[in-house]
Amino acid sequence: MTPDARLDWRAPHPSELHQTVGSLRRGPGDPAYLTAPDRSVWRATRMAEGPATMRLSQRGADEFRCEAWGPGAAAAVASAPELLGARDDTARFEPRLPELVEAHRRNPGFRVPRSGRVLEALVPAILEQKVITLQAHDSWRVLLRRFGEPAPGPTPRPMLVPPSAEGWRMIPSWEWHRAGVDPQRSRAIVRVAALAERVEEAAGMTSADALARLTALPGVGPWTAAEVAQRALGDADAVSVGDYHLANFVGHALEGRDMSDEEMLAALAPWAGQRYRVIRLLGLAGHRGRPRRGPRMPFVDHRAR
Template identity: 70%
Template sequence: MTPDDALDWRAPHETHVVSTLGVLRRGPGDPTFALAADGAVWRTTLTDEGAATMRVLQRGPDLVRVEAWGPGAGAAVALAPSMLGERDDTTGFRTGLDVLDDAHRRNAGWRVARTARVMESLVPAILEQKVITLQAHASWRRLVQKFGSAAPGPVPRPMRVVPSAGGWRAIPVWEWHRAGVDPKRAATIQRVAASAERIEEAAEFSHADAAARLTYFPGIGAWTAAEVAQRALGDPDAVSLGDYHLANYVGHALHGRDMTDDEMLDALAPWAGQRYRVIRLLMAAGLRGRPRRGARMAFVDHTGY
């Protein structure tokens, strides 16, 4: 099926499509994301011009083919280079630690994505607040399947486009319950959806101003703002403070001990401006975090509210 718009893009640096876009996937059943047998990444998005389905295929170390279908195809293709990390220049980046610099060389094509679609990252981040990831992904999947729209184009499997801001606001209370979302998170999503235009403006702000805009809204703290910055804003420095596991992971990976958030920030201070990248490199290097001896977050059933 001939795409409505397409682009053969040569990146200014090595770019790996699957690893760069993988952070946008919300679990293996995410109805907005698919990885095809030929290696192409399929992703849906809701642009200002309308819904779009994108097919993104690696054709060389720095060459990417982008195709799109739907009324938002042109806008989606125009944003594709940003989404693939066009602005994420790591020239001269060194950590000073051999194990991390080696991980950086081995993963040179991984870039910090910038979708510039803030609500698309904000809603699932809110769903992931204070619950286990598996539970949040199930909520996201159910809500998008039921209240999103069918993806345009020749999708490799049934896919959906996220609801509009009005669509999120229109979800009745009992459907949030059925999706396992407690009243606090549901109210936060509906609150930000009511101010979606102001939320989307953050994509063009400085990283500091974007964080200030997002955390202005009740229910959005530093953790949620950082999760959005890592996907929608292309921020290589965004640290997910308040994460259930992150501080201890970084503490053990770097110094072999538990850490508080403040201690983690001190440990990451030598890499200010690139702290999110360093955390990802710790993981890419295979450095072990805290041994799993303590309690894990439990599944919390919110359907009874």
């Protein structure tokens, strides 16, 4: 099936498709994200012009092709370079520690993506507030299967485009409940969807202004804003302060001990401007953080309430 739009793009630096865009996937069963057997990435998204399905394929160390279908196809392919890290320049990054030097050397294609679709990143980030990741991913799947729009194009399996801002606003309270989403998170999503125009404006702001805009939204704190900045805004410095595991992950990776959020930020201070990159590289270096000795964060079934 001939795509509605296509772009061949050569990156100005080494780039690796899956390391770069993999953070956009919300769990292995995400109806809006698919890795095909040929290693291409299919992504269902909603551009300002309408729904689109993107097929991203890597054709060389720095060569990519983006094909797209649907009303938003032209805008989708135009956004592909930034999605693949075109804005992410590592020239000023100083790894400093030997293991970061090695991780950076071994993973030259890791880039911080910039989708530019702020609400699309914000809704699943709110779903992930104060629950385990598997639970949030399950809610995302249920909601998209119930309220998503069939993705255009010859997708390898049926895919779904996330709802529009109006679509999120119109979901009844009992459907949030059936998806395992408590009233606090569902109200936050409905409220930010009602402010969609102001939400999307964050994509054109500086990092500091964008984070200020996001954290001024009801139900959006520093953790949620950072999660959005890492995916929609291409922010290589955004640290998810308040994460259940992150401070101890960084603490054990850098100093072999538990850390508070304040201690984590102090430890990451030498890499100001690149702190999210450092965290990702620590993961790519094989660090798993603190050995699990205590209880995991509990699964809370809001459908039983």
